[in-house]
Amino acid sequence: MPGLQKESIIDLLKGLVAIDSVNPSLSPAHAGEGEIAKHVADVLLEMGLQVDMQEVARERSNVIGRLKGKRPGRRLLMVAHMDTVGIDSMTVPPFDPVIIGNRLYGRGASDTKAGLAAAIAVTEELKRKKTTFNGELIIAATVDEEFEAAGIEALVKEVGADAAIVLEPVGMMAIIAHKGFAWMEFEVIGLAAHGSDSKKGIDAIMRTGRLLDELDSVSKRLSKTVHPVLGSPSLHASQITGGEGWSTYPASCTLRVERRTLPGETKKSIERESQVIVDKLANLGIEVRTKMHFFRTATEISSKERIVKSLRSSADGLGMELPVTGMAAWPEAGPLNLAGIPSVVFGPKGCTGHEADEYVEIDSVVQCAHILHGTVLDFLK
Ligand SMILES: [Zn+2]
Numbered sequence: 001m002p003g004l005q006k007e008s009i010i011d012l013l014k015g016l017v018a019i020d021s022v023n024p025s026l027s028p029a030h031a032g033e034g035e036i037a038k039h040v041a042d043v044l045l046e047m048g049l050q051v052d053m054q055e056v057a058r059e060r061s062n063v064i065g066r067l068k069g070k071r072p073g074r075r076l077l078m079v080a081h082m083d084t085v086g087i088d089s090m091t092v093p094p095f096d097p098v099i100i101g102n103r104l105y106g107r108g109a110s111d112t113k114a115g116l117a118a119a120i121a122v123t124e125e126l127k128r129k130k131t132t133f134n135g136e137l138i139i140a141a142t143v144d145e146e147f148e149a150a151g152i153e154a155l156v157k158e159v160g161a162d163a164a165i166v167l168e169p170v171g172m173m174a175i176i177a178h179k180g181f182a183w184m185e186f187e188v189i190g191l192a193a194h195g196s197d198s199k200k201g202i203d204a205i206m207r208t209g210r211l212l213d214e215l216d217s218v219s220k221r222l223s224k225t226v227h228p229v230l231g232s233p234s235l236h237a238s239q240i241t242g243g244e245g246w247s248t249y250p251a252s253c254t255l256r257v258e259r260r261t262l263p264g265e266t267k268k269s270i271e272r273e274s275q276v277i278v279d280k281l282a283n284l285g286i287e288v289r290t291k292m293h294f295f296r297t298a299t300e301i302s303s304k305e306r307i308v309k310s311l312r313s314s315a316d317g318l319g320m321e322l323p324v325t326g327m328a329a330w331p332e333a334g335p336l337n338l339a340g341i342p343s344v345v346f347g348p349k350g351c352t353g354h355e356a357d358e359y360v361e362i363d364s365v366v367q368c369a370h371i372l373h374g375t376v377l378d379f380l381k
Contacts, residue, residue, distance in 0.1 A: 003125030004373060006366045010104065013117040013365065015039065017097040017106035023083040024060075025147040033082045033143045034059040040082065040141045041065075043120060047127050049139075056143050056154045063141040064159060067123055069380055073135030076307075076379050077161035077341065078123075078372065079152070079332055080116035080168075081145030084108035089356040103350075103359040110350030110360035115167025116141055118348070118369035125373060133380040135162075145332055149296075152332040156339035163307035163379065164343040165372065168331045169352050172364055174311050175345035177229050177300030177326035178333060180261040182270045182292055185254060186211055186278075189287040192244070192251035201249025205242050207286050208253040212237065214277045215257060227262050229326030230298070235259040260328065263300045267292065296330050299337040307344050307379060314374030320367065322346075346371075 019039055022030035037053065037060075044051045044065035054062040063082075084107045087094040094107035104114075119139050126137065138161060142151030168175075188211055190204025215235060222233045235257055242253030259270055274290045281288050301308070303324050315322040333343040348368045350360035 003121055003128060004366070004369050006362070009117055009121050009366055009369055010099070010362060012043075012120055013104060013109070013114055013360075014097045016113040016117055017104070017109050018095055020095050021082050021084055021108060022086055023144060023146045025144065027086040030086075032060050036082045037061050037063050037141065037143070040116070040120070044123070044139065047124050049123065049127070054154060054158055056150050060143040060151075062143055062151050062155050064155070065123065065139040067127060067137045069133040069135050069137070071134045074162040074380055075136040075138060075160065076376060077138045077140060077159060077164040078119040079140045079142060079155070079164055079166050079336070080112045080119055081142045081151060081332065082116065083143055083146050084111065085146050090358070092357050099362070102362050104362055105357060105359040107358055109358050110169035110348060111352045111358065112167050112169065112347065114169065114350065114360040114365045115347040115368065118365055118372055119167060121369045122372045122376060126376065131377070133377060135380045137376055137380060142332065149332060149335065152335045156335050156341065161341050163305070164333070164336045164341050165307065165311070165375065166331050166333045166336065166343050166345045167347045168345050169347045169350045169360065170327060170345055171349045172320070172322065172367065173346070174308055174322045174324045175327045175331070175333070176303055176305075176308060176324055177227070177263060178298060178331060178345070179230055179233070179328050180265070180296045180298030180334065181330060182259045182261060182267070183294040184257045184259060184270070184274055185291050185293055186257065186274070187289045188253045188255070189289070190249060190251050190253070193249040195247035195249065197249070204250045204253040208240070208242070208255055210281060210284065210286055211255060211277070211288060214280060218273065218277065225262065227326070230262055230328070233260055233262045233265065261298045263298045265298060267295045270295070297334050297338065299334045300326070301337060301342045301344065305342045305344070307342055310375045310378040311344055311346060311371065314378055315371045317374055318367070318370055320371070322371075
């Protein structure tokens with residue numbers, strides 16, 4: 001398996017795409033990451049790496065490979081997730097990788113099997129050529145990124161590092177910040193009554209209109225805050241349910257709201273924001289209950305972090321300029337940063353897994369591997 005050659009990277013990637021690793025929490029008909037984890041572990045073992053399986057859930061294990069340098073030194077972690085989103089909307093074969101021009105199509109091709117293939121290729125190159133570096137290079141393939149990110153949450157409890165590169169298809173950019181999100185639920189309380197009984201009935205759905213007004217003002221206020229690379233925080237109403245039938249006053253109406261956050265906004269601050277709305281409506285005689293279902297923190301690191309410098313200088317050396325910016329979606333950098341491992345998100349160009357016909361641009365995967373190789377040597381020198 002000759003390291004950074006285009007053909008061998010494509011072979012690696014095809015091997016990964018050919019294994020169905022749709023996240024079973026998203027599509028229960030699929031088996032999950034068991035088979036791909038075994039495949040990745042076998043490849044790393046064959047190279048002569050120390051490999052550990054970290055069981056996160058039944059038959060769902062992170063794979064952790066370690067390559068030690070000559071002398072003690074910094075530890076660098078490369079992370080890619082193995083799970084993918086579902087395949088329902090695809091018009092190309094999901095697990096039978098097809099190359100058309102510079103594109104390799106298949107589920108997971110870009111998100112994030114390409115990054116995983118590049119990281120494996122880099123590790124293989126270093127190992128086979130007995131390249132001198134210090135410290136430790138750790139390659140981690142995680143489970144469950146596309147659902148609850150249980151893989152990365154477990155990984156940070158077990159693996160320490162001085163920096164991490166999270167391999168996601170971010171179009172050959174260095175991502176130093178990303179937004180977080182909160183899933184909020186509001187239940188507006190009414191009083192059930194026959195449709196003819198307007199004296200008794202309290203219409204929860206009609207009252208939800210007031211709640212929506214309040215949320216709209218919050219949304220407008222949020223749009224005035226602008227982060228240098230992430231833009232504005234936001235919220236949107238995602239789902240609404242309520243009512244029993246034509247002739248009944250609805251006793252309850254439930255509104256689900258997603259709030260996208262900036263670094264510095266916390267679970268507490270978002271809960272407080274919701275409580276202010278609830279209190280305001282209470283003053284108008286409208287009873288609303290609120291609860292947070294899920295929270296993922298936004299995060300950022302300084303563009304002066306050593307890992308960002310290593311990544312950029314490696315790209316520079318190859319004649320490529322990496323823009324340093326932020327992203328709105330939520331990659332695995334959040335838990336890593338929280339665990340004190342400064343993390344940059346980097347990876348190839350492609351059409352991500354969340355769109356129907358996922359592909360990755362082959363040339364960018366090869367470039368990605370070369371940039372990673374230089375980054376590892378710079379960071380672990
Ligand atoms: Zn991803």
